[in-house]
Amino acid sequence: LNKVIHIQEKFEQIGELWHPHLLAELNGQQVKAARIKGEFVWHSHADADEMFLVVSGNLTIEMRDRQVQLSAGDMFVVPRGVEHRPVAHEETRILLFEPVGVINTGNTEDTLTRKDLPSI
């Protein structure tokens, strides 16, 4: 992983929507890339704050008491324990920053759960 990471090129290597892929690991944290479209599943991560950075497209992060809208170049941190549901009305490319070991659907077991984390 000790190379320059060209973010846009990495997204071309991702096939499945909502399946995070590993870009980098540092200080016990991982940087992941995902292509998303549609509505994800409600979930939370008990021990992990989760940062979203939108590279292209638009992302809504629904929480139980509010929602936020992110466009390309926007970041948002969902604090640990906060239930959230990402929604993208068009194909959207995001980076995720979170501790090693976080599963995409958190406390929720779902058909969208992916426990493998391919490196790209």
Place this chain on the structure above:
Amino acid sequence: LNKVIHIQEKFEQIGELWHPHLLAELNGQQVKAARIKGEFVWHSHADADEMFLVVSGNLTIEMRDRQVQLSAGDMFVVPRGVEHRPVAHEETRILLFEPVGVINTGNTEDTLTRKDLPSI
């Protein structure tokens, strides 16, 4: 900090070159923004891997045995303990991801050392 962070707008709030400003904190890590131009100082961080993400411009990261070139949309991780010197021939805007408490010039005391970390 529980708001959407519009990265480009944040850079407009940064005056001094090479002075990192705090955008977000999560899981014991900090996300910082910096405007840079020219040659920084050689330094290393004994206990911190440091990730650079170039938002605009071009960044060379010199290390003792090699160098890497980053353009907008590129990331690179400098592993802990590795001496490095960032160089930007034009004004360049970068994000930094590293543990709480990292000082910009690491083990090197210099006129460019900034121990304060303004939140923007």
